[in-house]
Amino acid sequence: MIAIRDITVAFGGVTALNRLTADLADSVVGIIGPNGAGKTTFLNVMSGFVLPKTGSIDAFGTEILALRPHQRSRWGLRRSFQKEQVVDDLTVEENVGVVLDSLSLGTAERERQLSKALEFAGLASLRKVRAAGLNAFFRRMTEIARCVAGQPKLLLLDEPGAGLSQNEVEVLRRMISDIHGFNGAMTLLIDHDVDLIQAVCSSTMVLDFGSLVTSGPTRDVLSDPRVRAVYLGVEEVA
């Protein structure tokens, strides 16, 4: 379980996260909210890019805010970025291998874990291809492979479905649903695609202006009038 307590982040006059407190417990948890709600800022706090003014985050018994970013990665934290960060000049396997290089694995074990991650993301036949030659879908898959490589505990995916076709989102959907069975990791998924959230997230947390609106079973959350009002732009009908 992830216990988020009292996380506050301010950028100048903007309070990007305002005393955020929530417990996240399912294998795939959604994070939704309008543009600027603080979703990416929350992932940045989790991964160590942003230091909160206050608060703590206990993930499976570890206070992750006490760890430096590279220690979080060794602990088992992985993330993908809203704007994907695949390196054009590296091959697919080199992009994924970067994650494993920080884990001090033997050559055989490194290769085993690399192949496993590439296969999971459907990239086995593309492993020697330079990333510059990949389309948007395979670039996303390369990020997914990087996230599942090396026995992660927690994956943070920031709008992995953005810019993908409906068929591609369907492949992504199955993949995200399979992560927990594949390696036991928990996934936090930010996406604006409510259908995707509904399909893969048993529970969902909703943010608006940096504050928690609600958190709970996805079905309940999506039918909550407060959520419909802030997120879906639907006015609450009295």
Ligand SMILES: Nc1ncnc2c1ncn2[C@@H]1O[C@H](COP(=O)(O)OP(=O)(O)OP(=O)(O)O)[C@@H](O)[C@H]1O
């Ligand atoms: N590095 C930064 N410096 C200043 N302000 C920032 C910075 N990062 C985020 N913000 C501000 O913090 C607020 C939350 O931004 P954040 O990127 O977390 O939103 P988001 O929910 O991910 O939105 P989106 O759905 O558009 O990706 C916004 O008002 C944003 O402008």
Ligand SMILES: [Mg+2]
């Ligand atoms: Mg964002």
